[in-house]
Amino acid sequence: MQLLRTTDPDFDKKFRRIVRDRRESDVDVQRDVATILNEVRERGDAALVEYSMRFDDHRLTTEDDWRISAETCKAAYEALDPALNSALNTAAQRIRSYHENQLPADRDYTDHIGMRLGARWLPVDAAGLYVPGGRAAYPSSLLMNAIPAKVAGVERLVVVTPTPKGQTNPLVLAAAHIAGVDEMWRVGGAQAVAALAYGTDRIKRVDVVTGPGNAWVAEAKRQLYGVVGIDMVAGPSEILVIADANNNPEWIAADLLSQAEHDPTSQSILITDSEALARQVGDAIDLALMKLATAKTAKASWDAHGLIVIVESLDQAPALSDRLAAEHVELMVDDPQALFDQMRHAGSVFLGRHTPEAVGDYIAGPNHVLPTGRRARFASGLSVLDFMKRTSFIDASDAALAAIGPAAIRLAEAEGLPAHALSIAVRLNK
Amino acid sequence: MQLLRTTDPDFDKKFRRIVRDRRESDVDVQRDVATILNEVRERGDAALVEYSMRFDDHRLTTEDDWRISAETCKAAYEALDPALNSALNTAAQRIRSYHENQLPADRDYTDHIGMRLGARWLPVDAAGLYVPGGRAAYPSSLLMNAIPAKVAGVERLVVVTPTPKGQTNPLVLAAAHIAGVDEMWRVGGAQAVAALAYGTDRIKRVDVVTGPGNAWVAEAKRQLYGVVGIDMVAGPSEILVIADANNNPEWIAADLLSQAEHDPTSQSILITDSEALARQVGDAIDLALMKLATAKTAKASWDAHGLIVIVESLDQAPALSDRLAAEHVELMVDDPQALFDQMRHAGSVFLGRHTPEAVGDYIAGPNHVLPTGRRARFASGLSVLDFMKRTSFIDASDAALAAIGPAAIRLAEAEGLPAHALSIAVRLNK
Numbered sequence: 001m002q003l004l005r006t007t008d009p010d011f012d013k014k015f016r017r018i019v020r021d022r023r024e025s026d027v028d029v030q031r032d033v034a035t036i037l038n039e040v041r042e043r044g045d046a047a048l049v050e051y052s053m054r055f056d057d058h059r060l061t062t063e064d065d066w067r068i069s070a071e072t073c074k075a076a077y078e079a080l081d082p083a084l085n086s087a088l089n090t091a092a093q094r095i096r097s098y099h100e101n102q103l104p105a106d107r108d109y110t111d112h113i114g115m116r117l118g119a120r121w122l123p124v125d126a127a128g129l130y131v132p133g134g135r136a137a138y139p140s141s142l143l144m145n146a147i148p149a150k151v152a153g154v155e156r157l158v159v160v161t162p163t164p165k166g167q168t169n170p171l172v173l174a175a176a177h178i179a180g181v182d183e184m185w186r187v188g189g190a191q192a193v194a195a196l197a198y199g200t201d202r203i204k205r206v207d208v209v210t211g212p213g214n215a216w217v218a219e220a221k222r223q224l225y226g227v228v229g230i231d232m233v234a235g236p237s238e239i240l241v242i243a244d245a246n247n248n249p250e251w252i253a254a255d256l257l258s259q260a261e262h263d264p265t266s267q268s269i270l271i272t273d274s275e276a277l278a279r280q281v282g283d284a285i286d287l288a289l290m291k292l293a294t295a296k297t298a299k300a301s302w303d304a305h306g307l308i309v310i311v312e313s314l315d316q317a318p319a320l321s322d323r324l325a326a327e328h329v330e331l332m333v334d335d336p337q338a339l340f341d342q343m344r345h346a347g348s349v350f351l352g353r354h355t356p357e358a359v360g361d362y363i364a365g366p367n368h369v370l371p372t373g374r375r376a377r378f379a380s381g382l383s384v385l386d387f388m389k390r391t392s393f394i395d396a397s398d399a400a401l402a403a404i405g406p407a408a409i410r411l412a413e414a415e416g417l418p419a420h421a422l423s424i425a426v427r428l429n430k
Numbered sequence: 431m432q433l434l435r436t437t438d439p440d441f442d443k444k445f446r447r448i449v450r451d452r453r454e455s456d457v458d459v460q461r462d463v464a465t466i467l468n469e470v471r472e473r474g475d476a477a478l479v480e481y482s483m484r485f486d487d488h489r490l491t492t493e494d495d496w497r498i499s500a501e502t503c504k505a506a507y508e509a510l511d512p513a514l515n516s517a518l519n520t521a522a523q524r525i526r527s528y529h530e531n532q533l534p535a536d537r538d539y540t541d542h543i544g545m546r547l548g549a550r551w552l553p554v555d556a557a558g559l560y561v562p563g564g565r566a567a568y569p570s571s572l573l574m575n576a577i578p579a580k581v582a583g584v585e586r587l588v589v590v591t592p593t594p595k596g597q598t599n600p601l602v603l604a605a606a607h608i609a610g611v612d613e614m615w616r617v618g619g620a621q622a623v624a625a626l627a628y629g630t631d632r633i634k635r636v637d638v639v640t641g642p643g644n645a646w647v648a649e650a651k652r653q654l655y656g657v658v659g660i661d662m663v664a665g666p667s668e669i670l671v672i673a674d675a676n677n678n679p680e681w682i683a684a685d686l687l688s689q690a691e692h693d694p695t696s697q698s699i700l701i702t703d704s705e706a707l708a709r710q711v712g713d714a715i716d717l718a719l720m721k722l723a724t725a726k727t728a729k730a731s732w733d734a735h736g737l738i739v740i741v742e743s744l745d746q747a748p749a750l751s752d753r754l755a756a757e758h759v760e761l762m763v764d765d766p767q768a769l770f771d772q773m774r775h776a777g778s779v780f781l782g783r784h785t786p787e788a789v790g791d792y793i794a795g796p797n798h799v800l801p802t803g804r805r806a807r808f809a810s811g812l813s814v815l816d817f818m819k820r821t822s823f824i825d826a827s828d829a830a831l832a833a834i835g836p837a838a839i840r841l842a843e844a845e846g847l848p849a850h851a852l853s854i855a856v857r858l859n860k
Binding site: 083088094107109111122140207257288336348349351356358361363366377378379392393397412414415419424427 | 513514516517518520521524527528531532534537539541545546547549552554555568569570601637638652655656658659662663678680681684685687688690691692718722723724728766770774775776777778779780781782783784785786787788789790791792793794795796797800801803805806807808809810811813815819820821822823824825826827828830831834835836837838840841842844845846847848849850851852853854856857
């Protein structure tokens with residue numbers, strides 16, 4: 001953990017280094033992924049069979065080797081512990097409700113010259129969702145990706161997931177049942193993303209691919225961007241807590257550790273105007289680490305990337321926060337709205353002392369797929385818009401074309417595009 | 431030009447081949463672009479000086495070599511022919527008005543358990559706009575990219591444009607004046623995109639880069655996706671005209687040629703249920719090509735990629751159109767709305783016989799930056815949203831956290847993330 005004070009003479013230099021630090025693994029998988037994508041495009045299912053054997057020790061032969069059926073998902077759902085069943089359903093209902101509120105409105109109006117203009121939103125035909133296997137297979141991620149697609153109106157929602165040695169995660173299957181996933185394939189890695197983008201005999205292609213994954217999956221999405229739509233490529237997770245002196249250090253310690261336990265590359269940052277709180281939070285983290293089952297990961301993250309910044313006044317916090325443009329920002333102060341009003345860049349903001357970030361990870365309703373690595377400067381969390389597209393339209397009356405056609409002709413001629421000009425002129429001179 | 435009939439025994443095979451044809455140049459610039467990006471990131475302005483000399487024969491020494499001043503743009507505007515001045519202003523005003531209508535609404539509500547939820551939209555701090563030099567330097571493109579950024583509220587709008595041997599395009603400078611561009615730099619190519627994304631001593635970095643460009647520029651944007659936000663990478667332009675027998679073939683010929691004249695890789699397609707119209711349009715195109723200043727390009731495009739599909743009934747047109755997912759679709763029929771209602775995938779649709787696509791290129795108001803190469807399946811035209819980002823927020827009251835916190839704890843425990851569970855539990859057990 002690093003401790004900085006804005007009064008340090010070299011504060012700006014050190015803070016700038018932290019802002020620039022990418023924390024992303026620089027394993028170069030570009031060439032391997034390009035090969036895999038090409039193999040799947042050329043050889044389809046045969047390539048999937050080979051890669052699944054090689055990477056997941058899973059043989060794709062029978063229908064059951066290839067697919068997880070809707071019945072299997074339903075059975076996993078029905079076998080859930082009742083409390084967990086209720087929790088998953090509450091989460092799904094709240095996520096659905098928040099995302100329904102996001103649906104964009106079409107526009108259709110006629111302006112003063114009699115030209116009808118507008119835009120129509122429609123869902124994509126099919127969406128693919130990558131669900132990691134093993135430790136990172138989170139039912140909450142499935143809900144957060146699948147429900148916005150279904151709310152958008154996507155008719156065919158396809159999940160791909162690796163099943164190492166054939167193993168599946170019953171919680172993920174139950175979540176797929178709740179979310180209404182239409183197809184679920186036992187393939188993973190870059191090869192699964194390629195199958196979604198190009199299509200194979202078995203797996204029909206989709207239009208958008210979302211969902212988290214390892215470096216291979218992320219690189220596959222990056223390379224296939226444009227062949228399909230993708231969500232933002234995600235990096236390591238981050239939390240920034242902005243807190244005044246009047247806080248329970250245990251609460252803040254737990255919040256910082258809730259990011260740190262995700263991965264050693266995660267980053268947890270506290271900005272406070274209280275030296276005492278800073279010290280108490282540091283102590284509370286050390287204490288909590290002693291009994292946390294995820295202590296090894298959380299400690300690695302906190303030691304390497306943890307940061308406490310002591311400011312002279314919390315008025316300095318919004319500007320520092322904007323430079324970090326963190327994925328999650330908690331505002332643990334008396335008037336969180338006043339701070340929020342001064343901030344510009346953050347993935348999601350948690351206002352007040354009773355809004356731990358974890359409530360947003362699971363159940364509050366807003367999406368937990370958020371821009372990382374300072375991308376909140378320009379990117380937004382996953383939403384129904386990622387599963388929709390907009391068609392603009394123009395309907396010119398005879399009179400409307402007469403009103404503005406001559407100006408368009410002049411511009412087309414000035415740009416040296418005579419057929420553009422002609423296409424308007426022939427209609428005006430009929 | 432290729433003529434297909436849906437009654438041909440091999441129609442589906444041939445149509446599928448056309449749908450799959452990418453028409454994109456496969457010049458491999460990936461490695462060259464990676465080198466250029468790296469040089470600019472490492473050496474900043476010095477690399478820009480070298481590349482501008484090498485690629486544009488333009489020496490960057492004095493301030494005037496580097497920048498085109500606001501005064502220069504204003505002078506270009508004031509020197510405009512009055513008719514052109516009026517046309518550009520009309521276009522700018524109509525584009526502004528359409529895009530103002532696109533501004534998204536914030537959301538802020540409190541649900542039945544007392545949890546406040548919402549989303550706030552803000553513009554990015556700075557946007558960069560690539561404007562090609564030479565033949566493809568279109569003032570209309572500058573307006574179509576710059577005005578949505580300004581309507582979004584972007585405070586710093588930066589144009590980069592190559593000025594080969596120092597030459598500038600007065601129409602583009604005048605458009606920059608009208609649109610309110612804040613900075614204009616005389617650098618182009620992949621190196622200019624790198625400067626926008628990474629920043630140099632002279633050119634401060636931006637958050638989003640948009641605008642058309644050659645293969646190097648497009649690849650630079652692709653490689654920098656994630657470092658900055660970008661608009662969709664664009665491919666060759668397309669138009670699809672769906673027309674019944676009751677049409678003037680000259681009008682349709684002009685519309686098809688207005689795409690064909692852009693580039694030899696452009697594609698113009700007519701779908702009609704009238705053999706007679708198909709023949710007449712073919713003849714009208716041959717006739718128009720005899721007097722068109724851009725005939726060489728238009729003929730190359732029409733010969734290589736032009737297509738007429740004769741259907742038995744126009745009821746077949748929407749499904750074919752959806753497979754093409756064309757950038758521009760004209761509906762030249764009596765009831766264009768009925769056809770539009772059956773279509774799902776298109777960049778922009780032009781309804782009725784008096785709405786040539788060129789009116790949308792210049793002056794109608796909707797954006798002319800649209801998804802190409804079948805990307806309308808999942809992508810949308812440029813809009814104010816490309817220059818904005820959304821921050822979700824959550825504000826839980828004590829009671830709201832008590833209501834749903836236990837369910838979140840259960841999910842966190844099931845996912846093996848105890849610090850997540852702890853961060854909620856400490857607040858419930860206070």
